[in-house]
Amino acid sequence: xxxxxxxxxxxxxxxxxxxxxxxxxxxxxxxxxxxxxxxxxxxxxxxxxxxxxxxxxxxxxxxxxxxxxxxxxxxxxxxxxxxxxxxxxxxxxxxxxxxxxxxxxxxxxxxxxxxxxxxxxxxxxxxxxxxxxxxxxxxxxxxxxxxxxxxxxxxxxxxxxxxxxxxxxxxxxxxxxxxxxxxxxxxxxxxxxxxxxxxxxxxxxxxxxxxxxxxxxxxxxxxxxxxxxxxxxxxxxxxxxxxxxxxxxxxxxxxxxxx
Amino acid sequence: xxxxxxxxxxxxxxxxxxxxxxxxxxxxxxxxxxxxxxxxxxxxxxxxxxxxxxxxxxxxxxxxxxxxxxxxxxxxxxxxxxxxxxxxxxxxxxxxxxxxxxxxxxxxxxxxxxxxxxxxxxxxxxxxxxxxxxxxxxxxxxxxxxxxxxxxxxxxxxxxxxxxxxxxxxxxxxxxxxxxxxxxxxxxxxxxxxxxxxxxxxxxxxxxxxxxxxxxxxxxxxxxxxxxxxxxxxxxxxxxxxxxxxxxxxxxxxxxxxxxxxxxxxxxxxxxxxxxxxxxxxxxxxxxxxxxxxxxxxxxxxxxxxxxx
Numbered sequence: 001x002x003x004x005x006x007x008x009x010x011x012x013x014x015x016x017x018x019x020x021x022x023x024x025x026x027x028x029x030x031x032x033x034x035x036x037x038x039x040x041x042x043x044x045x046x047x048x049x050x051x052x053x054x055x056x057x058x059x060x061x062x063x064x065x066x067x068x069x070x071x072x073x074x075x076x077x078x079x080x081x082x083x084x085x086x087x088x089x090x091x092x093x094x095x096x097x098x099x100x101x102x103x104x105x106x107x108x109x110x111x112x113x114x115x116x117x118x119x120x121x122x123x124x125x126x127x128x129x130x131x132x133x134x135x136x137x138x139x140x141x142x143x144x145x146x147x148x149x150x151x152x153x154x155x156x157x158x159x160x161x162x163x164x165x166x167x168x169x170x171x172x173x174x175x176x177x178x179x180x181x182x183x184x185x186x187x188x189x190x191x192x193x194x195x196x197x198x199x200x201x202x203x204x205x206x207x208x209x210x211x212x213x214x215x216x217x218x219x220x221x222x223x224x225x226x227x228x229x230x231x232x233x234x235x236x237x238x239x240x241x242x243x244x245x246x247x248x249x250x251x252x253x254x255x256x257x258x259x
Numbered sequence: 260x261x262x263x264x265x266x267x268x269x270x271x272x273x274x275x276x277x278x279x280x281x282x283x284x285x286x287x288x289x290x291x292x293x294x295x296x297x298x299x300x301x302x303x304x305x306x307x308x309x310x311x312x313x314x315x316x317x318x319x320x321x322x323x324x325x326x327x328x329x330x331x332x333x334x335x336x337x338x339x340x341x342x343x344x345x346x347x348x349x350x351x352x353x354x355x356x357x358x359x360x361x362x363x364x365x366x367x368x369x370x371x372x373x374x375x376x377x378x379x380x381x382x383x384x385x386x387x388x389x390x391x392x393x394x395x396x397x398x399x400x401x402x403x404x405x406x407x408x409x410x411x412x413x414x415x416x417x418x419x420x421x422x423x424x425x426x427x428x429x430x431x432x433x434x435x436x437x438x439x440x441x442x443x444x445x446x447x448x449x450x451x452x453x454x455x456x457x458x459x460x461x462x463x464x465x466x467x468x469x470x471x472x473x474x475x476x477x478x479x480x481x482x483x484x485x486x487x488x489x490x491x492x493x494x495x496x497x498x499x500x501x502x503x504x505x506x507x508x509x510x511x512x513x514x515x516x517x518x519x520x521x522x523x524x525x526x527x528x529x530x531x532x533x534x535x536x537x538x539x540x541x542x543x544x545x546x547x548x549x550x551x552x553x554x555x556x557x558x559x560x561x562x563x564x565x566x567x568x
Contacts, residue, residue, distance in 0.1 A: 010371040012342065023368035027354070027361060034356040034392075098352035106318040108342040108369045108412070 012110075020110050024117035032087075032121060042086055042125060046079030047132040053198065055140050066227075068142040072150070073221045074197035076133055076157040077214055081191070083125035084164025085171070085184050087118055092172025092255075093180030101255070115169070122161045122168075130154035149225055156224040160217045166244035166251075167213065173251035216240050270295055270329075271343075271416045271447050272317045277326035279312055279471075286312040288471035289326070294416060299438065299448045301458035304468035310451040311349060313468070314418050317449075318346060331415075342371055345414035347405050347422050355394035359385060359404045362393060363411050370412030382440065383407035384433040398425045406434060410441060417441065417448045423457060435460060489526035492544040494518050495537045505532065518542070 012020070032039045054071035095101050104114055134150045137143045143150065167187065175183045192198070194205060195215035209215045216236040219229045229236075272294040279287040287309045294300055294317075302310050315321040316328050319335030333340040353362055360376060367373040374382065380389050385407050388400050396404060402425055409417055419438075423431045438461055442448060452458055458465055458479065465482050467475040475482060488509060499513035502521060507529055509522040523529045526545050533540055 010342075011339070012371045016368075016371060020368040023365055027357060027365045030361070031354045031356040099348065099350050100352060100354065102320055103346070103348055103351045103353075106320055106341070106344075106346045106348065107366065108338050108344070110369070111338065 017110055021113050021116055024109070024113045025120040028117040028121045029124060032125075038086070038090075039125070042082045043128055043132075046075055046082065046129050047136060049078065050075040050133055050136055051140070055136065055142075058142060065144070068137075069145055069225060069227065071198070072133065072137045072141055072143050072145070073153060073218065073225055073227065076130060076153055077160065077197055077218045077221055078192050079129040079133055080126045080157045080160040080217070081164045081188060081214065082129070083122040084161045084166075085168040085188050086181075087122045087125065088165050088168030089171035089175070089184035089187075090168075090181050091118065092169060093175050093177045096173070096255075097177035119161070119165050122165050123158065126158045126161045130158055145225055153221050153224045157217070157221050160220075160240075163213045163217065163240045163244045166247040169251040170247040173254040210239075213240060213243050271331060272335075272449075273327070273329045274313060274316060274323075275327040275329075277313075277316060277323045277328060279309075279316065279321060279324050285471055287316075287323075290468070290471060290473060292466060292473060294447055294449055295464075296447055297442065297445050298463040299442050299450060299461050301462035301465045302449060302451045302468060303453075303455070303458055303465060304451075306453075307470075308468040309471040310468055311420055312471075314346075314420055314449065314451065318344065318418065342369075342412070343415040345409040345412050345417045347402075347409040347417075347419045349420040349424075351405065353393050353401075353405070353408075356392060358390055358392050359396070359407065360389045362404065363389075363407050366408045367411045370414075373412045374410070379407050379411040382410060382437055384430075384437065399427055399430050402426055403430060403434070406437070410437070415446055417446055419448060419450045421451055421453065423452070423454065488522050488524055490546050491521040491523060491526055491529055491533070492518065492542065493521075493533060493540050494542040495533065495540045497533070497537050497540075502533075505529070507532075 050071070054068070054075055058068055058071065092101075101114075131154070134154050137145075137150055138147065145153070168184065171183050171187065172180055191212045191214040194201075195209055195212040195218060196206070197214060197218055200206075201209055216239050219231060219236045220233060220240075222229045223233045223236075270293040272292075274287075274290050274292040277287050277290045277292075278285075290309065290313060292302075292313060302313065304310050312321065316323055317330055317335055319328075319330070319337075319341065328335055330337075330340040331343055335341065357365070360380070363376060363379050367376070367379070373379075380386055383403060383406050385400075385403050388396055388404060393401065393404060402422065406419075406422060409419065409422075423434055426434065435457075438448060438450075442463075450457070450461065462479055464476065465479055466473055467482065494517050496517065497519070499511045499519050502508055502511040502519060507523055507525045509524065511519055511521045513519055521529060530543065530545065533543075
C-alpha cells in the first residue's frame with residue numbers, strides 16, 4: 001500500500017463556477033437553435049394555435065365578452081408548458097440514451113449545471129412564446145385586457161416553466177428515448193384539454209380538474225389578468241411548487257442511480 | 260507477480276479489493292489497481308475482463324459492491340477530485356449540432372485551470388476539424404474530437420478507454436505523439452486498449468486483467484519475461500496439429516501458404532525436431548514472444564485453472 005497523492009488540483013473560483021453555468025446554458029440554447037426540427041414546433045405551435053382558435057374562430061370579436069381574454073389566458077398556459085415538457089422530456093431521455101449524461105457525470109461539471117442550463121433554455125423559449133402571444137393578442141386577438149395586464153400574465157406564466165420542466169424531467173428520466181416524445185405529447189395535449197383551458201368542462205372531468213398542474217397554472221394566469229378564479233392564488237402556487245419538487249426528486253433519484 | 264512499487268511512493272487513483280456485479284454477471288472479482296504519478300498505465304484484457312468497469316468506478320460512474328475506490332485520496336463522487344481528471348469514453352454521442360471548438364470550450368469551462376482553446380486544438384491535432392459541426396465528422400474524427408475534450412482541462416490523470424479504435428494510421432500516430440507529450444508534462448494516463456502494439460509503444464506499466472481480476476502487472480519487458488515463450492515461424496509441409504502434439508510446443512497455429520506459428524518455451528528443441536522432420540522447411544524465424552503472445556498466455560490461464568477445478 002502506498003500513500004495517496006494530495007489532489008493538487010486548483011479549486012474553482014466563484015467566477016469560473018458562474019462561467020461554467022453560463023457556458024452550459026449558452027451551448028444548450030445554441031444547439032437547440034441549430035436544431036429547428038426541435039425548436040420551431042415548440043416556438044411556433046402556441047402562436048399558430050392561438051391565431052387559429054383564439055383569433056380566426058373568434059369571428060372578429062363577436063363572441064361573448066370574455067371569450068377573447070379566456071382564449072389568451074388559455075394559450076399562454078399551453079405555450080409555457082411546451083419548452084419545459086419537450087426541452088426536458090425528450091432531451092433528457094435522448095441524452096441518457098446516447099451516453100452524454102454518463103460522460104457529463106464523469107466530467108467535473110458543476111452540480112445542477114446540466115439541469116440549470118435546460119431550465120434557462122426553457123425560460124428563454126417561454127419568454128419568446130409569451131412575447132409572440134402578447135403581440136398577437138394586442139394586434140388581432142380583440143382582448144379586453146390592457147397591455148400592463150397582458151405583460152403581467154405573460155410574466156407570471158413564464159414562471160410556469162418550472163412545473164413544466166419538472167414534469168418533463170420526470171418523463172425524460174424514466175421514459176425510454178424512443179417513447180419519451182410520445183409521452184410528452186400525450187401529457188401536453190391531455191393536460192391542456194382536461195384542465196379546461198379552452199372550453200368549459202362538465203361531469204367527472206370537471207370534478208377532477210384540480211388533478212392537472214395546468215389547471216392551477218390557468219388559475220394563476222386568470223388571477224394575473226384580474227379575472228375571477230377558483231381558490232386562492234397561494235394554494236395554486238403551493239400545489240404547483242409541491243408537484244415540481246416531488247417530480248424533480250423522483251427524477252433526480254433515477255438519474256443519480258442509473259445516469 | 261511483477262510489481263515495481265520502488266519507483267514511486269504515491270498513487271493518484273486506487274481500487275482496493277473492489278467487487279462489482281451486474282445481476283448474475285461478475286464484472287470485478289476483487290480487483291486491486293493503482294495509478295501512479297507520471298506513468299502511462301496500459302490496461303489489457305479480453306472483452307468482459309472488467310476494464311471499462313474499473314474505469315467507471317474510478318470516475319464515480321458506478322459504486323462498488325465491496326472494496327474501496329479513491330481518486331486523489333477522495334471519493335470519485337467528489338467534484339474536487341474529478342477536476343483533476345480528463346476522460347475519453349468508449350461509447351458516447353456528443354451534442355452534434357455544436358462545432359468541435361464549441362464542444363471544447365463547453366468542456367473547458369468545467370475545469371479550474373484549463374488549456375487555452377488554441378493549445379488544446381494544437382495538442383490534439385484537430386486544426387482541420389475544429390470549425391466543423393460534430394455531426395459532419397467521420398468516426399475517426401469524432402474520436403479525435405473526444406480526445407481533445409479529454410485533455411482540454413489540463414488533467415493530472417487521464418482515462419482513455421480504447422482511444423485509437425477507428426483511427427487511421429496517421430491519426431493514431433498523432434494521438435500517440437500527443438500522449439507521449441502529455442506524459443512528459445507529468446500527467447498520468449490510464450489507457451485501455453486491445454491493440455497490443457499500442458501498449459508496447461506507449462506504456463510504462465502494463466496491467467493484464469481477466470475475469471475481473473488483475474492477473475499480472477509490470478513493465479512491457481517484465482510481462483514478456485514473465486512468460487518466457489519463444490515464437491517460431493516457418494513454412495513447412497508438417498501439419499499444425501502434428502506439431503501442436505509435440506510435448507515441448509505450447510501452441511501451433513497454421514497461417515496462409517503452409518506457414519505455421521509455434522509458441523514454445525524451448526525454441527532450440529523445437530527447431531531441431533522441425534528440421535529433422537521436414538528437410539524442405541524454409542523461412543525459419545525464431546524470436547522472443549511479443550506482448551500479444553504473453554497476453555494470450557496470461558489471460559488463458561485463469562480460464563484453464565477454473566476449467567480444471
